[in-house]
Amino acid sequence: EDQVTQSPEALRLQEGESSSLNCSYTVSGLRGLFWYRQDPGKGPEFLFTLYSAGEEKEKERLKATLTKKESFLHITAPKPEDSATYLCAAVSGGYNKLIFGAGTRLAVHP
């Protein structure tokens, strides 16, 4: 069965303290690995799509990487406004169905 697991469940950082979030996936025929940011009570906001192992994408303080079994979201020198839940999702199979992990709740304190 296709599965996506994220760790840690929650992460507390001081402003400027870099860290990484992990997303491990077990899917047959990965078509894409997605990262979203979700603020409380709102819909997920698209961040990145990765398609093949070795691929990397960056946006401001965030960088996403992909291996054959995992994806990492690296956060460099985070600011309080980076506090949110970060969701990872995989797409496999014949149609565009996102399989989500439970998310990592990130809190960045000044």
Add this chain to the structure above:
Amino acid sequence: ETGVTQSPTHLIKTRGQQVTLRCSSQSGHNTVSWYQQALGQGPQFIFQYYREEENGRGNFPPRFSGLQFPNYSSELNVNALELDDSALYLCASSTGQEETQYFGPGTRLLVL
């Protein structure tokens, strides 16, 4: 912000009632997917519509049904509401040619 809108933003129903949630897709997107997100969990796929036809379905019972209209707006209908149906319901739109899905703000449903 994406161009995906949802209505209503919040809704309170009682067990056994029926509810209809609405979604307007981003301009140019012909595919809509619906997800259910329980508190503290990731979204779970309900179903997807492409050009007004159901294109795929997750592990949800038949009392969850949907429609997509020629203008690509969409509805999610839930009959015989149960307490466990309380959740944030999200719709997401995409084109048929790419996988990236753009989400609306969601409808928060509370079943009492």
